[in-house]
Amino acid sequence: VPERVTVVPGTLDLLILRAVSLGELHGYAILTRIEQITNGALQIEQGALYPALYRLEQRKFLAGEWRTGENNRRVKVYSLTRAGRRQLADETDSWTAFVRAMSAALRARPAEG
Amino acid sequence: MLGRFMALVRAPFRRGALDREIDDEFALHLELRAADLERQGLPRAEAVRRARMEFGNVTRAAERARAVRRTEWIDRLSQDVRYAARGMRRHSTFSAVAVLSLAFGIGAATSVFSVIDALDFRPLQFHHADRLVWLAEVTPPGYEGCSRCDWFTAPPTMVDWKKQAGSFVDVAAVRSDEFVWQHDAVSEALTAQRVTPGFFALLGSRTIFGRGFAASDTAAGAEPVVVVSYEFWQARLHADPGRRRAPRRAGRTARRDDHRRAAARCSIRARDAGLAPAFSGRASTPHRARIGRDRAAAPDGDARIGERGAGDDLEAARQRVSG
Numbered sequence: 001v002p003e004r005v006t007v008v009p010g011t012l013d014l015l016i017l018r019a020v021s022l023g024e025l026h027g028y029a030i031l032t033r034i035e036q037i038t039n040g041a042l043q044i045e046q047g048a049l050y051p052a053l054y055r056l057e058q059r060k061f062l063a064g065e066w067r068t069g070e071n072n073r074r075v076k077v078y079s080l081t082r083a084g085r086r087q088l089a090d091e092t093d094s095w096t097a098f099v100r101a102m103s104a105a106l107r108a109r110p111a112e113g
Numbered sequence: 114m115l116g117r118f119m120a121l122v123r124a125p126f127r128r129g130a131l132d133r134e135i136d137d138e139f140a141l142h143l144e145l146r147a148a149d150l151e152r153q154g155l156p157r158a159e160a161v162r163r164a165r166m167e168f169g170n171v172t173r174a175a176e177r178a179r180a181v182r183r184t185e186w187i188d189r190l191s192q193d194v195r196y197a198a199r200g201m202r203r204h205s206t207f208s209a210v211a212v213l214s215l216a217f218g219i220g221a222a223t224s225v226f227s228v229i230d231a232l233d234f235r236p237l238q239f240h241h242a243d244r245l246v247w248l249a250e251v252t253p254p255g256y257e258g259c260s261r262c263d264w265f266t267a268p269p270t271m272v273d274w275k276k277q278a279g280s281f282v283d284v285a286a287v288r289s290d291e292f293v294w295q296h297d298a299v300s301e302a303l304t305a306q307r308v309t310p311g312f313f314a315l316l317g318s319r320t321i322f323g324r325g326f327a328a329s330d331t332a333a334g335a336e337p338v339v340v341v342s343y344e345f346w347q348a349r350l351h352a353d354p355g356r357r358r359a360p361r362r363a364g365r366t367a368r369r370d371d372h373r374r375a376a377a378r379c380s381i382r383a384r385d386a387g388l389a390p391a392f393s394g395r396a397s398t399p400h401r402a403r404i405g406r407d408r409a410a411a412p413d414g415d416a417r418i419g420e421r422g423a424g425d426d427l428e429a430a431r432q433r434v435s436g
Contacts, residue, residue: 027138028145046146046167047174050138054181058188066134076138 006043012052014095015042017061017080017088024079026069027053053078061087135178143168240317248274248284285312313340 007015019025019033031049034042056062061084069075080088143164150160165171201208239245249263250270256262268286275284286309294301310326313319320340330338341350 026141028142031142032149045169046142047169047171047177050135050142050174051177051181054178058181073141074137075141076134 005041006045011095012044012048013056014088014091015044016049016052016056017084017091020062020078020080021085021088024077026075026077030078056084060084131182132179135175135182139168139171139175143171244282245316283311283315285309285315287312 015034015038016030019030019037022033022037025033027050030053031044031046034044053062053064057064057078060081062078063081064076064078066074066076143161146164146167147157147160150163151157155163168174248266248271250266251261252259252264254260266286271284271286275281288307290305290307292303292305294303308326310328310331313325321343323340325340326338329335
């Protein structure tokens, strides 16, 4: 089992958007999808998933829809909206830039002189 | 947009439904997680326990979720308000027209309601208000311009009603008129009513100074008299009971009795009258229903008020008048 790290604050939204961008999912499936695409390296506080989902839904990045699934269970399925897709692209860009800058900073060596 | 509005309206009332949705979602999550753990080889009870543990504090999570959902409508409202404000700024002429239309519409409705409220909904403050009826002749159906409208009644008709229709305790007539009030070197137009002598008694309106009109006041050559309302007395005559200069008939300046009218005696009608606007002339003079002499005269602009006898119902009174 690889060592699990907790999610950097503020990145859970991005992870959710990414997970849902691969296909519409219900809450628990979003969690397993995130574990899957991160190879289980990230530990997500499961209870925090739902407030994040509602927040994204409220900001119209996700669209939630109640459906009747197998065994007649009501399941809320989330899908990415167009605004969500745009948000995902923007956030991905800035995250990539952030990571690049952080990595560069942490790799920097004193100049040889 | 309409859907959005409905959601906004429903939002504060949807708390119960919201809680249920959150509970459903959490329950499903825990169940699916437990099933997964079971598939990984954990016994059922242990799987359920682990699922709960991993989820964290369910109550706290639900509370946080609810907090997000509860403020949803506030967010939406502020979004909508911002959107509306932007739109109004962009189409400022259109907005101005819309706002003005609303303002005028509401204003008009309010004033119409005030009038209708005063005339129709509030009980008249006359004694026996429930027994007072408004008598009027009406134009025939389909009469040009105004079908079945209140119309003038000739004075003899009114006298006939009074004499022949036994349904009424008394019948009085009122007619709008204009007077010129000359005082302190100015002439002022006043709106007033001419009324028959029984008018004030019929409405139960007292005079606090002087007297009401008597039958003798309508005789030819009688001294002209005027009754003014309490408000007029207070505001215009400075509550002076000795004030003798009173309003004068309009258009009669050349007549011989002019000087006498100018000195018409004032009576002051008590405030209690509480007359509805239709009757609240500021000054009244006696009015003669000229019988005999002017029998062939053109229809007069009179409205009649009668008081029904206590035992008579309205329908019977109506039939007797029209019969």
